[in-house]
Amino acid sequence: MNELNGTTALVTGANRGIGKAFVLALLQAGAAKIYAAARNPETLDALLAEHGGRVLPITLDITDREQVATVAGQLTDLELLINNAGIAHFDGLLAPKNPDAARAEMETNYFGLLNMVQAFAPVLGANGGGAMVNLASIVSHVSFPALGSYSASKAAAHSLTQAIRGELRAQGTHVLGVYPGPVDTDMGAAVKMEKTPPAVVAKAVLDALETGEEDVYPDPTAQHLHQSLLADAKAVERETAQMLPAA
Numbered sequence: 553m554n555e556l557n558g559t560t561a562l563v564t565g566a567n568r569g570i571g572k573a574f575v576l577a578l579l580q581a582g583a584a585k586i587y588a589a590a591r592n593p594e595t596l597d598a599l600l601a602e603h604g605g606r607v608l609p610i611t612l613d614i615t616d617r618e619q620v621a622t623v624a625g626q627l628t629d630l631e632l633l634i635n636n637a638g639i640a641h642f643d644g645l646l647a648p649k650n651p652d653a654a655r656a657e658m659e660t661n662y663f664g665l666l667n668m669v670q671a672f673a674p675v676l677g678a679n680g681g682g683a684m685v686n687l688a689s690i691v692s693h694v695s696f697p698a699l700g701s702y703s704a705s706k707a708a709a710h711s712l713t714q715a716i717r718g719e720l721r722a723q724g725t726h727v728l729g730v731y732p733g734p735v736d737t738d739m740g741a742a743v744k745m746e747k748t749p750p751a752v753v754a755k756a757v758l759d760a761l762e763t764g765e766e767d768v769y770p771d772p773t774a775q776h777l778h779q780s781l782l783a784d785a786k787a788v789e790r791e792t793a794q795m796l797p798a799a
């Protein structure tokens with residue numbers, strides 16, 4: 553996708569964090585129409601009050617397969633799908649505070665993503681191919697024990713992204729995987745590391761779409777870890793293995 557100007561896009565989890573930054577960046581890039589999806593449409597009110605017109609609200613919980621299919625049937629003009637919605641429980645695998653955390657993360661970060669991909673692939677295909685962006689994480693590539701179940705769900709999202717890129721090639725849909733480090737959002741609040749502003753992530757993703765890249769590492773932490781993984785993946789694993797869940 554080398555032209556964002558005039559495109560029609562859908563952003564999941566558009567009410568806050570990186571999703572909201574995507575909406576603002578798409579407006580800036582000249583998108584004709586942006587479907588801003590949120591579980592609770594009232595959480596979009598402030599965004600719509602300021603940027604209504606080209607931004608249209610959509611009620612969407614990505615874990616609800618029927619709702620996803622219904623919305624896909626309505627947004628017949630979609631050309632760019634940004635799968636941004638996600639959750640993180642920030643806990644380990646052995647003794648999580650919430651025993652349902654790992655399942656919930658898989659349900660949203662993997663199965664929710666799969667719902668979206670399956671429902672919207674035909675829409676993108678009917679509109680000439682277009683593009684799909686999947687928000688994975690740098691922890692897709694190396695697990696952090698302090699967020700072990702989240703890491704596993706994002707590794708699954710990365711694997712899905714690779715496989716679907718192959719399946720969608722024939723219909724001309726470009727698939728972009730995004731692998732950020734810590735980002736300054738509600739989700740990132742628990743992380744005590746340097747954080748990148750969400751607008752930087754959104755801009756890097758839109759730039760990568762225009763240049764046709766398949767993977768984007770949008771911040772210094774992600775770029776550093778990516779390079780380190782290429783150089784010596786086992787050494788990085790040994791390092792991150794020391795980042796244990798809080799007792």
Ligand SMILES: NC(=O)c1ccc[n+]([C@@H]2O[C@H](COP(=O)([O-])OP(=O)(O)OC[C@H]3O[C@@H](n4cnc5c(N)ncnc54)[C@H](OP(=O)(O)O)[C@@H]3O)[C@@H](O)[C@H]2O)c1
Pocket residue numbers: 564565566567568569570571590591592595612613614615636637638639640660664687688689690731732733734735736737738739740
């Ligand atoms: N922040 C980071 O450090 C970081 C780093 C790497 C990757 N990421 C990934 O980037 C994406 C955005 O993260 P963020 O930092 O912006 O997180 P955030 O501030 O916590 O926002 C998450 C968004 O996802 C939505 N969401 C959660 N579950 C959903 C569901 N079942 N259906 C629809 N929407 C749902 C939330 O909606 P509600 O308002 O209704 O809860 C919210 O809009 C996520 O996929 C995350 O895993 C984040």
